[in-house]
Amino acid sequence: DAGITQSPRHKVTETGTPVTLRCHQTENHRYMYWYRQDPGHGLRLIHYSYGVKDTDKGEVSDGYSVSRSKTEDFLLTLESATSSQTSVYFCAIRIAGQLHEQFFGPGTRLTVL
Amino acid sequence: GQQVMQIPQYQHVQEGEDFTTYCNSSTTLSNIQWYKQRPGGHPVFLIQLVKSGEVKKQKRLTFQFGEAKKNSSLHITATQTTDVGTYFCAFRGQGAQKLVFGQGTRLTINP
Numbered sequence: 001d002a003g004i005t006q007s008p009r010h011k012v013t014e015t016g017t018p019v020t021l022r023c024h025q026t027e028n029h030r031y032m033y034w035y036r037q038d039p040g041h042g043l044r045l046i047h048y049s050y051g052v053k054d055t056d057k058g059e060v061s062d063g064y065s066v067s068r069s070k071t072e073d074f075l076l077t078l079e080s081a082t083s084s085q086t087s088v089y090f091c092a093i094r095i096a097g098q099l100h101e102q103f104f105g106p107g108t109r110l111t112v113l
Numbered sequence: 114g115q116q117v118m119q120i121p122q123y124q125h126v127q128e129g130e131d132f133t134t135y136c137n138s139s140t141t142l143s144n145i146q147w148y149k150q151r152p153g154g155h156p157v158f159l160i161q162l163v164k165s166g167e168v169k170k171q172k173r174l175t176f177q178f179g180e181a182k183k184n185s186s187l188h189i190t191a192t193q194t195t196d197v198g199t200y201f202c203a204f205r206g207q208g209a210q211k212l213v214f215g216q217g218t219r220l221t222i223n224p
């Protein structure tokens with residue numbers, strides 16, 4: 001699966017605590033993405049990156065920040081987690097080429113109590 | 114911004130029946146992609162369509178892109194239990210850097 005790993009795979013935290021999710025890839029893909037998946041909403045883009053230190057917002061970026069200091073790692077941070085951020089978070093990479101298909105990591109299930 | 118609506122949201126069929134999910138946009142799309150997500154899994158790319166009226170087949174799966182490039186469909190012939198999952202359409206948004214996903218159609222099958 002394009003060498004994408006996510007950590008942690010599961011996390012339970014309390015409202016108001018900071019949380020950082022990590023996405024790691026091994027194939028030097030330029031584009032990386034963070035999505036959240038909630039019932040009835042499909043996959044919604046939070047932030048994406050088009051290179052080291054180059055990031056941009058998606059449609060649901062409020063309450064989230066990202067960082068990409070190395071090609072292989074894309075971090076998603078919830079500065080102060082809220083219950084509305086309980087979700088499954090997927091990282092994805094985009095394969096450069098004609099199809100522009102995205103490959104997804106296994107996901108992180110986050111529960112904010 | 115541009116969005117796509119997928120219908121139905123849920124579909125339950127008997128094994129062996131056909132299944133179709135539709136993806137509709139109010140604006141012209143430059144492309145459409147389809148993904149499948151098995152229960153508990155992650156989305157997996159199936160195919161991309163870019164041409165008006167394009168039809169592509171993958172075994173029992175048939176993908177179509179409408180003539181006006183405002184709608185697309187995924188049809189599964191003679192469903193099998195391995196087809197269970199959620200099917201998403203998506204299109205490349207502005208600058209081709211981002212994908213915008215539909216809400217998905219969840220398919221369940223009675224064996």
